[in-house]
Amino acid sequence: MVSATNLGFPYVGAKRELKKVVESFWSGKASEADLVSGAGKLQELHWKVQQEQGIEQIPSGDFTLYDRVLDTACNFGVIPQRYQHIQNPLEQYFAMGRGLQKAATETSEKVDVPAMEMKKWFDTNYHFIVPEFEPTQKFELKAPRVLEQFKHAKSLGIKTRPVVLGPVSFLHLGKPAKGADAFNTLELLPKVLPLYTELFKQLAAAGAEWIQVDEPILILDLDSEVKLAFEKAYKTLKGASQAKTLLTTYFGRLDNNIYVVKDNVDGIHLDLARNPEQLEAVLPILNDKQVLSLGLVDGRNIWKDDLNKSLDLAEKAVKALGSERVFVAPSCSLAHSPYSTAFEKKIKSENPELFSWLSYSVEKCAEVSTIAKALNGGRASVQAELDANAADLESRRTSKQTTNPEVRERVAQVPAKDYKRASPFPHRRDAQVKKLNLPLFPTTTIGSFPQTKDIRVARQKHNKGEISDAEYDQFIKEEMKRVVEFQEKVGLDVFVHGEPERNDMVEHFGHLLHGYGFTENGWVVSYGSRCVKPPVIYGDVSRRCPMTIDEIVYAQSLTKKPMKGMLTGPVTMMKWSFIRNDIPAKDLCTQIALALRDEVVDLETAGIPCIQVDEPAIREGLPLRRQDWDAYLEWSVGAFRLSTSGVRDDTQIHTHMCYSDFNDIFDAIQALDADVITIENSKSDEKLLKIFERKQYTNEIGPGLYDIHSPRVPSVEEMKTRFGDMLKYLPKHLLWANPDCGLKSRGWPEVEAALINMVEVAKHFRDQESA
Numbered sequence: 001m002v003s004a005t006n007l008g009f010p011y012v013g014a015k016r017e018l019k020k021v022v023e024s025f026w027s028g029k030a031s032e033a034d035l036v037s038g039a040g041k042l043q044e045l046h047w048k049v050q051q052e053q054g055i056e057q058i059p060s061g062d063f064t065l066y067d068r069v070l071d072t073a074c075n076f077g078v079i080p081q082r083y084q085h086i087q088n089p090l091e092q093y094f095a096m097g098r099g100l101q102k103a104a105t106e107t108s109e110k111v112d113v114p115a116m117e118m119k120k121w122f123d124t125n126y127h128f129i130v131p132e133f134e135p136t137q138k139f140e141l142k143a144p145r146v147l148e149q150f151k152h153a154k155s156l157g158i159k160t161r162p163v164v165l166g167p168v169s170f171l172h173l174g175k176p177a178k179g180a181d182a183f184n185t186l187e188l189l190p191k192v193l194p195l196y197t198e199l200f201k202q203l204a205a206a207g208a209e210w211i212q213v214d215e216p217i218l219i220l221d222l223d224s225e226v227k228l229a230f231e232k233a234y235k236t237l238k239g240a241s242q243a244k245t246l247l248t249t250y251f252g253r254l255d256n257n258i259y260v261v262k263d264n265v266d267g268i269h270l271d272l273a274r275n276p277e278q279l280e281a282v283l284p285i286l287n288d289k290q291v292l293s294l295g296l297v298d299g300r301n302i303w304k305d306d307l308n309k310s311l312d313l314a315e316k317a318v319k320a321l322g323s324e325r326v327f328v329a330p331s332c333s334l335a336h337s338p339y340s341t342a343f344e345k346k347i348k349s350e351n352p353e354l355f356s357w358l359s360y361s362v363e364k365c366a367e368v369s370t371i372a373k374a375l376n377g378g379r380a381s382v383q384a385e386l387d388a389n390a391a392d393l394e395s396r397r398t399s400k401q402t403t404n405p406e407v408r409e410r411v412a413q414v415p416a417k418d419y420k421r422a423s424p425f426p427h428r429r430d431a432q433v434k435k436l437n438l439p440l441f442p443t444t445t446i447g448s449f450p451q452t453k454d455i456r457v458a459r460q461k462h463n464k465g466e467i468s469d470a471e472y473d474q475f476i477k478e479e480m481k482r483v484v485e486f487q488e489k490v491g492l493d494v495f496v497h498g499e500p501e502r503n504d505m506v507e508h509f510g511h512l513l514h515g516y517g518f519t520e521n522g523w524v525v526s527y528g529s530r531c532v533k534p535p536v537i538y539g540d541v542s543r544r545c546p547m548t549i550d551e552i553v554y555a556q557s558l559t560k561k562p563m564k565g566m567l568t569g570p571v572t573m574m575k576w577s578f579i580r581n582d583i584p585a586k587d588l589c590t591q592i593a594l595a596l597r598d599e600v601v602d603l604e605t606a607g608i609p610c611i612q613v614d615e616p617a618i619r620e621g622l623p624l625r626r627q628d629w630d631a632y633l634e635w636s637v638g639a640f641r642l643s644t645s646g647v648r649d650d651t652q653i654h655t656h657m658c659y660s661d662f663n664d665i666f667d668a669i670q671a672l673d674a675d676v677i678t679i680e681n682s683k684s685d686e687k688l689l690k691i692f693e694r695k696q697y698t699n700e701i702g703p704g705l706y707d708i709h710s711p712r713v714p715s716v717e718e719m720k721t722r723f724g725d726m727l728k729y730l731p732k733h734l735l736w737a738n739p740d741c742g743l744k745s746r747g748w749p750e751v752e753a754a755l756i757n758m759v760e761v762a763k764h765f766r767d768q769e770s771a
């Protein structure tokens, strides 16, 4: 019989229940016992929900209080030195995840430790805690959470499949501890493997039949050292316990990396939602006992699966392997999809059609189980489900809400010239210099100014209808006025309106575009207890109306200084949303680019001289395999150019990017052909600047002069040093002075102090030039 299985469940809960109990524990409102029992109840509920949906192999060990990679580190005793003095294990765990500050008491000393580093989990918007290893790292198996959870489920009569992060991914995703010399963390493999063996034994002894071993790095380009580590690891782990091992990969294709584990595991899970072609490739490679877990239902989106299509694929696998050797599963852990559409009452009543296309984690479990049933009992045994599914898909395909012929036509007919500014940069620069008359080293900011409590309260009141549109508009105008007056006072050169009307740089525009929807409970974890509710792109995108003109024109009317229009770029609008899967990402991005292009042109027509199109997400959208980079960069850079190329030579196009590490995509950044780019730099000065030794960036550039992520006020001296360093690498007539990102999360006093210092630094270098 084919089994219905699952890889992981959205542990935070339908309405972020886990977040609530964890945060009350942090604030001291809940005790440790409250936390343990709250988390335990939530796990019980999640196991039962999956059972009800027909999942036979339910995961355990996928539930975490903060992060699964951090759990793995703690389970193997990988605690960096600076946290070792914290006695209470739970307090220590959270200190590693989020830092800890505690005043001294009579019995204890003061504690002040920062959090460990976070990194993005592959191409998701989830961030994991990066383990830190000493070259002499000692490992010890400490009450593993996965074992605890397995036993807990078992005590309720639920047999689960424990989930473990595999040894090679664990070591490879980590880094040498702070202060330790550089070394290859994979050298620690021989030391950690005995503990994995021990863990597998304990799990098998507790009754586990299968163990799910996640090795997500197997879908990356791996060098021979890593491949060798895989071979060694899985040879050692083969037969380590009575339990069988299911090696899971997701978010991409395994390709030849399959050979490094090949016969040493009992089963392999593939992400067939992303790469269905993997199936044909893998079937002849499996030996005659191995199980294949088919990742059919997309765990990264919110859409109903095409069950008949999944069945076409799955039937091939069953035919080749026999039903005993096939599992059906979501493509990856469901932790990346929200909990259940049952909590989307608003969409259900306001847009029932859209609602009928949605499937969150609970519904995806049901889809997995329907597929398994059809494989076991024939499609006819679930005909009603299949018919309903086909009808919903058909409604989506033919709906007026998804397809707008005008938009389609426009995308199909974009002339090549629309991807290019009228003149090359040097010409444009001459025109802009003449028009803008800016000093050497112009100063500017990235867009947002502090989002104060007043602003948030006014927005909430407006949303609830407690203040009228007119009152709210007036409030926003006053905020803009305050920001303009502030910039006059501080002496900046290119102004911004401050973005007081925006709650979020993507959501704000989503509301002004056709094709975007908003959920009530479409939560996914971003890191720790922090969750985000990305907008949903379900239909062809076009502007409902001009989006920013009123605010920017008003702000410009208050000053003679140039005002910078402010828009969120096409790639970021896409990357930070749940996107549709019924048209290619490239086409979707082009639609957004065209909508933005109209806005950019309207801003110019309204007399706005500078327009910034932010693309902070362009770097993070880079595909996981190098081979796929060029195709991505071509359409993403193209989309930016399409959105910004409709203007005259003398209109200055700015862009902004954060989350550094641009070295990989330097040529693409140059190819954006923005007149000015401001980039986050303050955390990786050298790395960023070094590249200008090798490569020449030809347009204007403002590497962030200070880090806005901390309330600390940078001194004139330190910014002088930084600016001096930049001057060594970059031509002075191209250099701008600016912070490294928007100021929305900062308070006014520190913003004022920092910007006064920044302007002084620019003036100092100007004076030096004219002396």
Ligand code: MET
Pocket: 446, 447, 448, 499, 505, 566, 614, 616, 656, 658, 741, 742, 743, 744
């Ligand atoms: C994450 S990048 C932010 C850019 C935006 N214009 C801001 O200043 O907030």
Ligand SMILES: [Zn+2]
Pocket: 446, 616, 656, 657, 658, 680, 740, 741, 742
């Ligand atoms: Zn930024």
